[in-house]
Amino acid sequence: MRSFLFPLLLLLALTSAAQQVDPYHYSSRKYMEAKRFAVSSAHPLASGAGAQIMREGGNAVDAAIAVQLALAVVYPQAGNLGGGGFMVARMADGRSVTIDYREKAPGRSHRDMYLDSAGNPVTARSLEGHLAAGVPGTVAGLVASQAYGRLPLSKLIAPAIVLAEKGFAITEQEAHGLNRLRDMFIRLNTQPNAFVKDTPWKTGDTLIQQDLANTLRRIAKKGGKGFYSGETARLVAAEMRRGGGIITETDMAAYKAVVRQPLEFMFRGYTVITMPLPSSGGIGLQQMLGMVEDFPLEKTGFHSPEAVQRMIEAERRAYADRAEYLGDPDFVKVPVAQLTDKKYLQERIADYVAGKPSPSKSIKAGGPFESTETTHLSVVDAEGNAVSVTTTLNGSYGSKVVVGGAGFLLNNEMDDFSVKPGAPNLYGLIGTEANAIAPGKRMLSCMTPTIVLKNGKPYMVTGTPGGSTIITSLFQTLVNDIVFGMDAKSNVNAPKFHHQWWPEDVRIEKEFPAATKAALEKMGYPVKVGSPWSRTELIRIVDGKIEAVGDWRGDDSVAGE
Ligand code: GLY
Numbered sequence: 001m002r003s004f005l006f007p008l009l010l011l012l013a014l015t016s017a018a019q020q021v022d023p024y025h026y027s028s029r030k031y032m033e034a035k036r037f038a039v040s041s042a043h044p045l046a047s048g049a050g051a052q053i054m055r056e057g058g059n060a061v062d063a064a065i066a067v068q069l070a071l072a073v074v075y076p077q078a079g080n081l082g083g084g085g086f087m088v089a090r091m092a093d094g095r096s097v098t099i100d101y102r103e104k105a106p107g108r109s110h111r112d113m114y115l116d117s118a119g120n121p122v123t124a125r126s127l128e129g130h131l132a133a134g135v136p137g138t139v140a141g142l143v144a145s146q147a148y149g150r151l152p153l154s155k156l157i158a159p160a161i162v163l164a165e166k167g168f169a170i171t172e173q174e175a176h177g178l179n180r181l182r183d184m185f186i187r188l189n190t191q192p193n194a195f196v197k198d199t200p201w202k203t204g205d206t207l208i209q210q211d212l213a214n215t216l217r218r219i220a221k222k223g224g225k226g227f228y229s230g231e232t233a234r235l236v237a238a239e240m241r242r243g244g245g246i247i248t249e250t251d252m253a254a255y256k257a258v259v260r261q262p263l264e265f266m267f268r269g270y271t272v273i274t275m276p277l278p279s280s281g282g283i284g285l286q287q288m289l290g291m292v293e294d295f296p297l298e299k300t301g302f303h304s305p306e307a308v309q310r311m312i313e314a315e316r317r318a319y320a321d322r323a324e325y326l327g328d329p330d331f332v333k334v335p336v337a338q339l340t341d342k343k344y345l346q347e348r349i350a351d352y353v354a355g356k357p358s359p360s361k362s363i364k365a366g367g368p369f370e371s372t373e374t375t376h377l378s379v380v381d382a383e384g385n386a387v388s389v390t391t392t393l394n395g396s397y398g399s400k401v402v403v404g405g406a407g408f409l410l411n412n413e414m415d416d417f418s419v420k421p422g423a424p425n426l427y428g429l430i431g432t433e434a435n436a437i438a439p440g441k442r443m444l445s446c447m448t449p450t451i452v453l454k455n456g457k458p459y460m461v462t463g464t465p466g467g468s469t470i471i472t473s474l475f476q477t478l479v480n481d482i483v484f485g486m487d488a489k490s491n492v493n494a495p496k497f498h499h500q501w502w503p504e505d506v507r508i509e510k511e512f513p514a515a516t517k518a519a520l521e522k523m524g525y526p527v528k529v530g531s532p533w534s535r536t537e538l539i540r541i542v543d544g545k546i547e548a549v550g551d552w553r554g555d556d557s558v559a560g561e
Helices: 002-019 044-055 060-074 123-127 138-148 153-166 172-180 182-187 210-222 230-243 249-254 281-292 305-325 342-348 469-482 488-493 514-523
Strands: 031-034 038-041 084-090 096-101 258-260 263-267 270-274 375-380 386-392 450-454 457-463 506-509 527-530 537-542 545-549 557-560
Touching: 031 557, 038 044, 038 060, 038 537, 038 545, 044 060, 044 153, 044 375, 044 557, 060 084, 060 138, 060 153, 060 210, 060 375, 060 386, 084 138, 084 270, 084 450, 096 138, 138 153, 153 210, 172 182, 210 230, 230 249, 263 281, 270 281, 281 305, 281 342, 281 469, 305 469, 305 514, 375 457, 375 537, 386 450, 386 457, 450 469, 457 469, 469 488, 488 537, 488 545, 514 527, 545 557
Parallel strands: 506 527
Antiparallel strands: 031 545, 038 375, 038 557, 084 096, 084 386, 096 258, 263 270, 270 450, 375 386, 450 457, 457 537, 537 545
């Protein structure tokens, strides 16, 4: 018996090793058809880690946890331990669930903490350095997600530990990001860190993160306690003291992820399951879809001036409502039922005039436009479970602060609060009192991890990064498929447009049709061409066949079998 088992086990181990992605030689795979399971994420090594976990018996939730942990190592610009995120899952037994692990304002935060003595916002304080960080939620979220998985955390975290300890070859985009922000990594940190070296980073250089590996090991051993108490929490608090931040060990110990009822609605016969507050994403998506549902988009055609104009006007109204009403539901009363009521949405768009922009209220212009912050991953498994996760540090590499001795970056999520009600944030978004800072409150988000069901079964598992553009990108992904019948690859790669009530501009990607741009300008829309944004990860299941697509805009990559 023994002599038979040993070669079999060796063969299995070798097969499994051969299927794993080599961290020093890998490339992105943008599309695949799979029979059993698939992952789409921002990095080939992270997608590979998720696929490996499913080969080893994990389900889609286990894989999503492993992908997030791997992203915290190989995609430090947005993958994280020091940030937060949302998981939306549809389990094969019909349960739908969301887990909210959004960051929280520290106990010593206060409403006006980013205003100068004249009452003006000091943007650098909410965006850069120690004071910009909220209490991280990711690790609590991953531990809470385990209720829906089956493998131990030590197994899910193992690929991330190896990648941090032995290193991996960085991509061209990563090298560019690290070089671009080198001065900030030096200026904003109190201790040396793995992201700064004497010579510029090059594609293929090995990034080793030993401090991060040690933190991951503490989490592997003690779960949430390995992060929110003991050595890691002590290192966070010490970093704060050195750098003038306010997160304490008490804040860390008090952090809890929350299981929330998903926002669920119908659009043209499909069931959309998405993230409720404190994300504005689900409500915004429902509002936008509701305002175009009865409009004959398919007759006017994909990217026709008529279809795009109607969608822009839906976006304008949804973003105006976001600014006025939305905030953390544990702190403010939000009229969600009224805002998403079908009749309300019909009335909201009733003043729309074909061929003419509806002017937005005049408010000071918004901030700079960034493209790749945040990251999304989609996973389906062989049992019929589907998981959609969006996770973030907010800006690229968050606050740029690496926790000394713990090796992970902290978020700059405090900027997602209305730092001064009425003034725009990083994404030019304006908010009111509903999203004002208060200790223990979660800042409003745009992250919109989404699952679409067709006849009660997962059909699309999707989401994207992109700050304020997240909701409008998702809006287009759903409309492109459900209304225009577009195939999955064309859908992800289709050029996007974006409008958010304020600023007044419509942004388009370079490849957007010139004739439609000219037609919109003739109608009176100020149109601006922006650098590519959004990185949609889409898995679609059609007649039992799984299609996985990674966005062309980044290092995004799919894996599966
Ligand atoms: N920090 C981007 C978002 O949560 O929407």
